[in-house]
Amino acid sequence: xxxxxxxxxxxxxxxxxxxxxxxxxxxxxxxxxxxxxxxxxxxxxxxxxxxxxxxxxxxxxxxxxxxxxxxxxxxxxxxxxxxxxxxxxxxxxxxxxxxxxxxxxxxxxxxxxxxxxxxxxxxxxxxxxxxxxxxxxxxxxxxxxxxxxxxxxxxxxxxxxxxxxxxxxxxxxxxxxxxxxxxxxxxxxxxxxxxxxxxxxxxxxxxxxxxxxxxxxxxxxxxxxxxxxxxxxxxxxxxxxxxxxxxxxxxxxxxxxxxxxxxxxxxxxxxxxxxxxxxxxxxxxxxxxxxxxxxxxxxxxxxxxxxxxxxxxxxxxxxxxxxxxxxxxxxxxxxxxxx
Amino acid sequence: xxxxxxxxxxxxxxxxxxxxxxxxxxxxxxxxxxxxxxxxxxxxxxxxxxxxxxxxxxxxxxxxxxxxxxxxxxxxxxxxxxxxxxxxxxxxxxxxxxxxxxxxxxxxxxxxxxxxxxxxxxxxxxxxxxxxxxxxxxxxxxxxxxxxxxxxxxxxxxxxxxxxxxxxxxxxxxxxxxxxxxxxxxxxxxxxxxxxxxxxxxxxxxxxxxxxxxxxxxxxxxxxxxxxxxxxxxxxxxxxxxxxxxxxxxxxxxxxxxxxxxxxxxxxxxxxxxxxxxxxxxxxxxxxxxxxxxxxxxxxxxxxxxxxxxxxxxxxxxxxxxxxxxxxxxxxxxxxxxxxxxxxxxxxxxxxxxxxxxxxxxxxxxxxxxxxxxxxxxxxxxxxxxxxxxxxxxxxxxxxxxxxxxxxxxxxxxxxxxxxxxxxxxxxxxxxxxxxxxxxxxxxxxxxxxxxxxxxxxxxxxxxxxxxxxxxxxxxxxxxxxxxxxxxxxxxxxxxxxxxxxxxxxxxxxxxxxxxxxxxxxxxxxxxxxxxxxxxxxxxxxxxxxxxxxxxxxxxxxxxxxxxxxxxxxxxxxxxxxxxxxxxxxxxxxxxxx
Numbered sequence: 048x049x050x051x052x053x054x055x056x057x058x059x060x061x062x063x064x065x066x067x068x069x070x071x072x073x074x075x076x077x078x079x080x081x082x083x084x085x086x087x088x089x090x091x092x093x094x095x096x097x098x099x100x101x102x103x104x105x106x107x108x109x110x111x112x113x114x115x116x117x118x119x120x121x122x123x124x125x126x127x128x129x130x131x132x133x134x135x136x137x138x139x140x141x142x143x144x145x146x147x148x149x150x151x152x153x154x155x156x157x158x159x160x161x162x163x164x165x166x167x168x169x170x171x172x173x174x175x176x177x178x179x180x181x182x183x184x185x186x187x188x189x190x191x192x193x194x195x196x197x198x199x200x201x202x203x204x205x206x207x208x209x210x211x212x213x214x215x216x217x218x219x220x221x222x223x224x225x226x227x228x229x230x231x232x233x234x235x236x237x238x239x240x241x242x243x244x245x246x247x248x249x250x251x252x253x254x255x256x257x258x259x260x261x262x263x264x265x266x267x268x269x270x271x272x273x274x275x276x277x278x279x280x281x282x283x284x285x286x287x288x289x290x291x292x293x294x295x296x297x298x299x300x301x302x303x304x305x306x307x308x309x310x311x312x313x314x315x316x317x318x319x320x321x322x323x324x325x326x327x328x329x330x331x332x333x334x335x336x337x338x339x340x341x342x343x344x345x346x347x348x349x350x351x352x353x354x355x356x357x358x359x360x361x362x363x364x365x366x367x368x369x370x371x372x373x374x375x376x377x378x379x380x381x382x383x384x385x386x
Numbered sequence: 387x388x389x390x391x392x393x394x395x396x397x398x399x400x401x402x403x404x405x406x407x408x409x410x411x412x413x414x415x416x417x418x419x420x421x422x423x424x425x426x427x428x429x430x431x432x433x434x435x436x437x438x439x440x441x442x443x444x445x446x447x448x449x450x451x452x453x454x455x456x457x458x459x460x461x462x463x464x465x466x467x468x469x470x471x472x473x474x475x476x477x478x479x480x481x482x483x484x485x486x487x488x489x490x491x492x493x494x495x496x497x498x499x500x501x502x503x504x505x506x507x508x509x510x511x512x513x514x515x516x517x518x519x520x521x522x523x524x525x526x527x528x529x530x531x532x533x534x535x536x537x538x539x540x541x542x543x544x545x546x547x548x549x550x551x552x553x554x555x556x557x558x559x560x561x562x563x564x565x566x567x568x569x570x571x572x573x574x575x576x577x578x579x580x581x582x583x584x585x586x587x588x589x590x591x592x593x594x595x596x597x598x599x600x601x602x603x604x605x606x607x608x609x610x611x612x613x614x615x616x617x618x619x620x621x622x623x624x625x626x627x628x629x630x631x632x633x634x635x636x637x638x639x640x641x642x643x644x645x646x647x648x649x650x651x652x653x654x655x656x657x658x659x660x661x662x663x664x665x666x667x668x669x670x671x672x673x674x675x676x677x678x679x680x681x682x683x684x685x686x687x688x689x690x691x692x693x694x695x696x697x698x699x700x701x702x703x704x705x706x707x708x709x710x711x712x713x714x715x716x717x718x719x720x721x722x723x724x725x726x727x728x729x730x731x732x733x734x735x736x737x738x739x740x741x742x743x744x745x746x747x748x749x750x751x752x753x754x755x756x757x758x759x760x761x762x763x764x765x766x767x768x769x770x771x772x773x774x775x776x777x778x779x780x781x782x783x784x785x786x787x788x789x790x791x792x793x794x795x796x797x798x799x800x801x802x803x804x805x806x807x808x809x810x811x812x813x814x815x816x817x818x819x820x821x822x823x824x825x826x827x828x829x830x831x832x833x834x835x836x837x838x839x840x841x842x843x844x845x846x847x848x849x850x851x852x853x854x855x856x857x858x859x860x861x862x863x864x865x866x867x868x869x870x871x872x873x874x875x876x877x878x879x880x881x882x883x884x885x886x887x888x889x890x891x892x893x894x895x896x897x898x899x900x901x902x903x904x905x906x907x908x909x910x911x912x913x914x915x916x917x918x919x920x921x922x923x924x925x926x927x928x929x930x931x932x933x934x935x936x937x938x939x940x941x942x943x944x945x946x947x948x949x950x951x952x953x954x955x956x957x958x959x960x961x962x963x964x965x966x967x968x969x970x971x972x973x974x975x976x977x978x979x980x
Contacts, residue, residue: 092627092960093915093923108922116583117962120630139630157631262828264780296828315824356824357883358876358918379916379923 076148078109082344083132083385084351084362085122086378095122095136096378097150100362105375110134110143113150118143125385128166131186135161135173142173142184156189158182165204165211167230172211174201176218181211181228197226197235205247205254207279212254214244221261221270227282240284241273246300248308252279257300257310260290272297274308274322288328295328301343303367309333309348311341319350319365334369342384347372351381430855430895432904432936435946435973437499438540439550441571441595442527445499448906450861450889451509451844456495457963459548460573460593461622462637463495468509468812469840469865469885470522473820474769474789479527480614480645481688482659487705487716488682490772496618496639498569498597500554501527509842510812511748511765511793521769521791521816522840529614531556531601533563537978544950544971547574562604569597579964581628581956588964590625590632608652614645627962635669657688665709679709697724707773714777718770733765739788744768753798760798767791771832775820781829789834791816804851811843815868837869838882855895862888867917877917887911888927901937908932915961923961930955946973 081099088095094117099109110118119139126133132147137160144153159177166172170192171184181201183193199215199222206212211228215237225244227236241258248255253276260272271290274297277283290296298317300310306324311317312332319334319341339360340351348365360381364373437445443463446452455472456463464472473490476483477497485492508524535557542550549572556565572594578587598617603610622637641663648656661684669676683706690699699722706715720737733748748765771786797810818834825831846859865882867875881887888911895904909929916923934948948971951957957965 089916089923092962094629094962096922117629120627120962138626159631264829314828353824354874354876355872355917358916359920379920 076146078106078150079148081106081109082349083109083125084349084375084377084381085125085134085383085385086360087121087123087137087380087382089357089379090121090138093379094118094120094139095380097122097125097134098375098377098381099150100375100384105377107376107378109150110145114145114152122382123161124163125383126164126166127385128186133164133166133171133186135164137161137176142171142189144186144189154189156184156191158184158191162202163204165206167206167209167211170230172204172228172230174204174213176200176202181213181226195228195233195235197228198237199224199226201226203244203246205249207249207252207254210279212247212277212279214247214256216243216245216259223258225256225277225284236282238277238282238284240275240277241286241289242270244275245298246310248300248302249279250302250306253277254279255287255300255302255308257297259298259314260293260296262296262314269293271295272328274300274328276324287324288322288326290328295330299341301341301348303343303346305367307367309341309343309367311336311338315339319348334363334365336363339380340382344384344386349384351377351383353380356380430893430904432895432902432934432946435540435936435944435975436542436948437502438538438554438975439542439552439569439571439973440499441495442497442499442502442525443494445502446494446525447908448891448893449507450859450891450908451507451842453884453886453889453910454494455884455959457624457960458573458575458588458591458593459546459966460495460571460575460595461591461624462493464491465494465525466522466885467507467842468523469814469842469863471882473772474522474791474816476524477527478524479616479643479659480529480647480657482645482657482686483703484527484643484659484661484684486663486682486772487684487703488680488707488712488773490769490774493639495593496595496597496620496641497527498552498567498599500552500567500569501529501599503528509810510763510795511767511791511814512750512763512795521767521789521793522814523812529565529567529599529601529616531563531565531603531612533558533603535978538975540973540975542971542973545969546577546966548572548971560604562602564600564602566600567598569595571595575966577966577969579628579967581958581962581964584628584962586628588625590623590634593620593622595620606648608650610647610649610651612645612647612649614643614647616643616645617641627960628964629962635667637665637667639663639665653692655688655690655692657686659684659686659688661685678711680711681708682706692726695725695727697726698722699724705773707777711779712773712777712782714773716773716776737770739770742787744788755798757802758798758800760796762797763793763795765793767793771820775832781822781825781831783832786820786832787818787834789816789818789820804849806846806848806850808846809844811841813839813841815839833871835871836867836875836877838865838867840865840882840885853897855893857893858890859892860888860890863911880917880919881914883914883917883923886913901935904934904936906932913959925958925961928955928957929953930957942977944973944975944977947971948973 081101084098086096096108097110099106119136121137123137124135132145134143140159143155158173160175162174171186173182180194181197200218201213202216203214209230213226215222215224223242225238242261243259244256245259246257256275258273261270263269273289274287296313297310298314302308308322312320316337318332318336320329321333322329336350338350339353342349346367350363352361360377362375452467466472466475477485477492506526537555540552552569554567575591596619600615603612618641620639624635625632643661646658663682665680667678685704687702701720703718723734725732731750735746746767750763753760769789776784791814793814795812799808817837819836820832821835822830822832841864844861848857863885867877890909892907913925931952932950936946938944951968954968
């Protein structure tokens with residue numbers, strides 16, 4: 048009798064420990080609805096960070112919070128592809144792959160001085176300021192697959208079909224070319240545009256390029272910023288507008304759904320200007336700011352103010368009518384906001 | 387990263403060269419009040435052995451009033467105390483300000499600790515009495531020749547492969563006294579680290595330095611003449627932080643300083659100083675490849691006259707800065723007057739900067755109340771912009787005006803039997819603080835940006851008897867940004883960065899039968915590295931303990947075994963730059979004077 052009772056108790060305990068097996072809808076992943084602000088962090092000492100911006104709150108240091116280690120020094124770029132997020136840290140020379148929804152780390156790989164990234168198929172293409180090669184990384188594990196000679200130090204990358212348009216910006220020196228990379232066949236063409244191309248907008252078969260212009264710190268060789276268009280069918284380029292003063296520069300080209308372009312009229316402490324095709328280089332400020340970076344997501348402008356570059360920054364959010372709709376505290380030196 | 391942070395080539399150096407101090411076996415608590423207004427550091431007899439092979443940057447950690455900043459042992463070390471920053475903390479050699487006229491700082495890793503004495507630290511407003519922009523504090527270096535025949539060779543080795551060798555001798559021939567010292571330090575910094583999730587072995591952070599000091603001194607009729615020569619040569623590798631790949635940057639530095647002096651018994655004092663420094667810096671960190679050279683020269687002529695009541699000084703300083711990033715020169719004449727007697731002692735210093743006269747006045751009153759002695763000093767001071775700040779290419783701002791400060795210092799001290807209690811506080815209001823900020827064209831440029839308050843208070847209790855010594859000192863630091871050129875400046879109302887909120891040093895030394903046991907316990911409080919004091923930039927409080935045993939196994943031979951950082955505490959003075967954990971060092975010296 049006692050043995051039977053013991054067996055019943057054990058049997059009952061085993062079943063009591065089993066959870067009811069039900070089928071439920073997958074939960075929304077914690078960061079899937081957040082926009083992510085990439086904060087470079089202080090140069091040299093310290094780390095960049097990721098600020099996850101929700102409708103009514105912001106999670107700072109989200110990468111470190113979820114993974115237990117800092118993202119690295121100078122968080123330069125971020126790219127969301129399907130359920131994955133890729134982050135490039137320029138001084139730490141790392142590419143991190145995370146789950147976009149949970150920000151949990153999957154893999155990291157070393158790439159010297161990465162700048163921008165693009166994904167075509169199963170390959171992640173990474174530009175850099177160390178050598179004239181585009182690095183090709185396997186998106187599934189981070190293995191280095193190839194290096195493509197693009198004939199210059201590379202920055203921004205855009206994709207058209209299976210072709211990459213890579214800005215050859217010269218790093219801290221000067222360059223005025225684009226590299227057009229056929230990812231299927233591996234061929235590379237170059238095309239001349241203005242000095243230091245830094246950002247792109249693709250509109251059908253046309254590519255618009257904002258060229259920063261060169262800042263000659265030590266002499267009188269500075270050049271003005273300019274806007275170019277490239278016909279992607281025949282790879283011809285034409286200049287659309289140019290600053291009249293060698294101190295006029297531009298960065299962060301974006302475009303809204305109406306076809307109006309927006310960019311910063313400098314690289315530090317800059318204001319937002321507006322431009323339409325056919326107009327001259329804009330000289331009036333659309334949004335007065337002291338901005339370091341500009342992003343546009345769904346016709347909403349994100350103006351990144353790095354303050355004194357040694358404190359948390361601020362992102363001001365505007366609609367494309369120029370109305371301020373939000374202001375967010377971020378990490379040190381906010382650079383870019385991505386979806 | 388769009389632009390690299392401005393690279394400031396920094397460089398940075400007193401003690402009476404008293405070998406007899408090495409024979410002392412009790413804690414020095416020499417109570418030096420008077421014109422120097424220095425407050426003694428609690429150095430021990432065991433420390434005197436460490437002093438023979440260490441740099442001033444390593445040695446001054448013992449004094450909790452001083453904040454040393456370095457990346458790894460032997461790297462560029464800058465110092466600040468009394469709430470002042472590194473440019474406001476001046477380094478003087480024999481009364482001549484040798485802080486770099488280009489960068490405003492002196493690398494204390496290149497200064498032999500033997501040049502530091504207990505009287506070297508002058509905190510607060512009184513430092514303005516020494517040739518300078520003494521807006522915050524001064525460190526006085528000295529190299530003496532007392533004519534006694536003396537010799538030592540000293541060696542140090544550590545388990546992290548940091549070594550030091552020094553040879554010194556002194557004596558006299560005829561009526562001339564001499565002293566010379568050569569010191570070589572080589573730090574491989576081969577240590578393991580554990581910092582949060584990061585662990586590894588430090589690499590790419592080695593450095594080496596050679597120092598040669600030579601002094602001659604003699605009598606010429608009613609005059610005493612001196613010649614001093616100080617040569618320094620160093621190489622430093624820097625790997626970046628532990629969250630970056632090892633990209634070595636390299637700093638090569640050579641300097642030659644010569645000082646000639648002629649002092650009469652009637653009170654006249656002439657000095658001529660020449661300092662020449664050359665640096666080359668190569669930075670291959672990531673995308674940045676920077677080659678920078680810095681050529682810096684300083685000429686100073688000094689005349690002083692002292693009688694029983696007054697002291698008058700005239701100085702002419704001529705600075706040049708050349709190299710790849712600036713080409714500039716500056717002449718700075720200075721006139722000083724000091725009233726040496728009376729209830730209120732007054733010091734005046736005046737200079738002319740870009741045709742604008744500047745005057746600093748400090749007044750001091752000795753106090754005595756209920757058996758305590760002390761003094762109160764009030765004054766104003768200024769720090770001239772450096773040649774780098776005014777003429778760096780690109781971005782230098784020739785329109786900068788001097789930083790200006792008003793300060794107060796109060797000290798009281800009570801001695802009863804073997805016990806001594808000391809309390810001192812320094813307060814400053816500083817206006818036109820210079821800070822580098824970005825401009826619209828991408829250049830960074832310095833401007834007179836902020837008004838700040840800094841305050842520092844130190845309490846120390848010590849007890850010395852025949853067999854043991856005990857000292858505990860605690861410093862509290864406060865700072866606030868009061869105002870800024872930019873009303874939206876996020877630092878307004880916040881603490882200045884890299885100021886420890888507190889510092890503490892505890893010393894216990896016990897004379898045993900055949901050896902001396904010493905324990906030093908340190909605490910450095912929380913430090914902010916971001917100007918808005920946000921949490922992501924905090925360096926937390928650190929505590930660590932060193933213990934040592936020293937002995938003199940044979941006559942003329944001294945040895946010391948030290949276990950550093952006994953608890954293997956995690957330490958850093960910059961984020962992601964770990965300092966060594968637990969390690970052992972051995973020091974050995976052979977002296978002609980036991």
